[in-house]
Each structure stands twice: as structure tokens, then as C-alpha cells.
Amino acid sequence: MDDFLTFTAGAAIGGLLSWLITHRYYMKSGADQKAELAKLQATLKPRNTLSDFENLLRTSAWTKSFVGHAEIWMADADNTFQIEQGESTREFKERWTTVYPDPNSTAYPVYLKINGTTIKELTFISMDGGRIFVPMAGVRLDATEAQEYFWNLNSLEVWVCQIIGSYYIYKTLEGVARTSKVTLVE
Numbered sequence: 001m002d003d004f005l006t007f008t009a010g011a012a013i014g015g016l017l018s019w020l021i022t023h024r025y026y027m028k029s030g031a032d033q034k035a036e037l038a039k040l041q042a043t044l045k046p047r048n049t050l051s052d053f054e055n056l057l058r059t060s061a062w063t064k065s066f067v068g069h070a071e072i073w074m075a076d077a078d079n080t081f082q083i084e085q086g087e088s089t090r091e092f093k094e095r096w097t098t099v100y101p102d103p104n105s106t107a108y109p110v111y112l113k114i115n116g117t118t119i120k121e122l123t124f125i126s127m128d129g130g131r132i133f134v135p136m137a138g139v140r141l142d143a144t145e146a147q148e149y150f151w152n153l154n155s156l157e158v159w160v161c162q163i164i165g166s167y168y169i170y171k172t173l174e175g176v177a178r179t180s181k182v183t184l185v186e
Contacts, residue, residue, distance in 0.1 A: 047078065048114050056081050057159040073164055083164055084111045092125055096137055096149045096180040100128035110160060122157050131168035135161050137182045150183040
């Protein structure tokens with residue numbers, strides 16, 4: 001009878017320990033699974049907003065290609081994010097565009113696209129015989145109430161320009177700004 005009681009007590013203690021270990025593992029694995037599921041949900045969340053586009057403008061490399069006659073830049077991190085330069089739409093002339101040897105300039109639409117859908121249209125200016133391609137400058141009044149042209153370095157237009165812009169001998173947007181007398185603001 002003592003052997004039976006020892007066996008029963010051992011089976012009960014073993015069963016209880018086994019249940020405690022299994023329950024502890026179940027609770028821990030449940031928390032780990034929830035954390036991993038949250039990570040996967042964040043990764044798989046649809047990325048189709050302008051803020052997603054802005055994030056890729058700052059973090060991804062972009063590759064230029066031609067599809068038909070269209071110049072298209074695609075994000076290397078996700079090629080469904082594209083920047084497409086449209087056809088020229090009109091002559092464009094403001095004081096800041098006429099300081100180059102070829103004073104003629106033209107406005108071009110630039111389309112920001114996700115999965116082929118245009119989510120934003122920007123206006124860029126081609127100057128100096130097409131050697132310079134920059135966003136249209138904003139206009140504001142300076143301290144003396146005179147008209148001042150500016151580019152905001154933290155704007156969507158400038159972020160796009162850092163990818164698709166052309167600056168000719170001026171090398172950077174800052175060089176074009178100096179020559180065009182366009183103020184850079186943050």
C-alpha cells in the first residue's frame with residue numbers, strides 16, 4: 001500500500017509540475033506571438049499615403065529609367081513608389097528664371113505615384129536650355145515688403161528635387177539658389 005501511495009503522490013506531483021511548466025511556456029509563447037504578430041502587422045500595413053512617400057524620399061535610393069518617352073524614378077526599397085516627369089505644359093517666366101544665358105524657361109508637371117496612381121502633382125521649372133531642373137520657387141514678402149523667392153529645404157518639392165533635379169555647373173540646389181537669388185529657408 002505504501003508503494004501505491006508513493007506512486008500516486010509522485011504522479012500527482014509530476015503532473016502538477018508538468019502542468020506548471022507547460023502553463024508557463026504557454027503564457028510566455030503567447031506574449032512572444034503577440035509581439036511578433038504586431039511586428040508583422042506593421043510590416044504588412046499598406047503603404048499608400050503621402051507620408052509613406054515622403055519617408056521613402058528621405059530614406060531610399062532611387063533609380064531612373066525610361067518607359068516609352070516618360071522619365072520615371074523608382075524607389076529601390078519599393079518600386080511601386082514612382083516619380084514621373086510629365087510633358088512641358090507652358091512657358092514660365094519670373095525674375096529668378098531669367099538670370100541664365102538662355103533666359104527661356106518652361107514649367108513641367110512632376111507626378112508622385114503609388115501603384116500607378118498619382119497622389120500628388122508638383123510643378124518644376126526647366127531653365128537655361130534644359131540644363132537646370134528645379135521646383136518652382138515660393139513667393140513671400142521680406143522684411144522690407146519686397147517680393148522674395150524661396151525654397152523650403154524641408155518641403156516635399158525640395159526632397160523630390162534632391163532625387164530628380166538637375167543643376168548644371170551650379171552642382172546643387174544651393175548653387176542654383178545663389179545664382180537665381182532664391183532664398184533657402186528651413
